[in-house]
Amino acid sequence: xxxxxxxxxxxPLVVRAPLYCFVRSPLLGHLxxxxxxxxxxxxxxxxxxxxxxETELDYRDPWQLLVAVILSAQCTDARVNLxxxxxxxxxxxxxxxxxxxxxxxxxxxxxxxxxxxxxxHLVGAARRLLQVYDGVVPRTVNELVxxxxxxxxxxxxxxxxxxxxxxxxxxxxxFRVANRIGLVKRDATTPEKVERQLKRLLPEDxxxxxxxxxxxxxxxxxxxxxxxxxxxVVAPVCLYAExxxxxxxxxxxxxxxxxxxxxxxxxxxxxxxxxxxxxxxxEQISCPKCGxxxxxxxxxxxxxxRVRDFRV
Numbered sequence: 001x002x003x004x005x006x007x008x009x010x011x012p013l014v015v016r017a018p019l020y021c022f023v024r025s026p027l028l029g030h031l032x033x034x035x036x037x038x039x040x041x042x043x044x045x046x047x048x049x050x051x052x053x054e055t056e057l058d059y060r061d062p063w064q065l066l067v068a069v070i071l072s073a074q075c076t077d078a079r080v081n082l083x084x085x086x087x088x089x090x091x092x093x094x095x096x097x098x099x100x101x102x103x104x105x106x107x108x109x110x111x112x113x114x115x116x117x118x119x120x121h122l123v124g125a126a127r128r129l130l131q132v133y134d135g136v137v138p139r140t141v142n143e144l145v146x147x148x149x150x151x152x153x154x155x156x157x158x159x160x161x162x163x164x165x166x167x168x169x170x171x172x173x174x175f176r177v178a179n180r181i182g183l184v185k186r187d188a189t190t191p192e193k194v195e196r197q198l199k200r201l202l203p204e205d206x207x208x209x210x211x212x213x214x215x216x217x218x219x220x221x222x223x224x225x226x227x228x229x230x231x232x233v234v235a236p237v238c239l240y241a242e243x244x245x246x247x248x249x250x251x252x253x254x255x256x257x258x259x260x261x262x263x264x265x266x267x268x269x270x271x272x273x274x275x276x277x278x279x280x281x282x283e284q285i286s287c288p289k290c291g292x293x294x295x296x297x298x299x300x301x302x303x304x305x306r307v308r309d310f311r312v
Contacts, residue, residue: 121149173218
């Protein structure tokens with residue numbers, strides 16, 4: 001895929017907010033772009049490298065999707081996909097699951113996180129489906145959240161994937177990636193706020209794709225601990241990548257034996273830093289003598305400045 005051109009006009013995309021061109025800020029000294037245009041560039045780029053955004057969970061029908069999503073809470077999709085074949089072979093539908101106790105389900109999902117609770121949730125959800133919904137997984141988020149083990153995020157995923165209901169669930173990947181790129185405002189400090197702001201920014205018929213694109217980008221490129229900004233197709237319009245690029249150039253020749261940190265302002269080593277909080281709420285490392293944040297890690301020579309990474 002060719003690199004995004006700064007200022008390039010793309011075919012009209014699906015963004016409800018008005019589009020604005022890139023402008024250069026005389027105060028900030030770098031290019032600034034509206035969230036609407038950033039969203040356009042972001043999803044255009046992601047669609048080039050993720051042409052078929054969809055869930056990575058294996059399932060055959062809405063019930064199996066519901067089971068897989070419940071199991072995936074605080075667990076990887078890959079792990080869930082290892083467990084569900086034997087689970088679905090033994091209990092393929094809500095009727096067979098409702099007929100047993102959670103103790104019968106537990107051995108089949110013991111390698112999943114929180115297997116005791118999830119076994120109870122699966123049996124409870126199956127029984128409520130039979131009692132209230134004639135064994136059919138409901139289509140609406142409000143109905144889905146009445147099932148044991150189903151919160152708003154799980155309900156939105158099931159409604160979107162199984163029935164194409166326009167929803168935009170925010171998990172840790174979506175929260176992290178949307179904040180890092182700058183698709184939401186700085187005050188989007190909770191999943192609920194991220195969801196509201198993304199829904200205002202994007203048209204309803206793109207919410208499902210946006211959810212999967214952000215998840216897959218966060219899972220494989222914009223990872224929590226080691227994001228691959230150097231090879232990321234979204235980097236040209238990403239605030240996080242921009243902030244990382246503005247970090248001071250590494251300093252060579254530092255001696256870790258003299259101290260853990262080196263202050264470039266006072267040109268001295270120290271071990272115990274001060275830990276002030278910057279205007280974005282991130283804890284930083286500063287020199288205990290002069291308060292400067294122009295500090296480098298002696299062992300690596302890299303800047304000790306921390307870019308807010310939105311890990312939760």
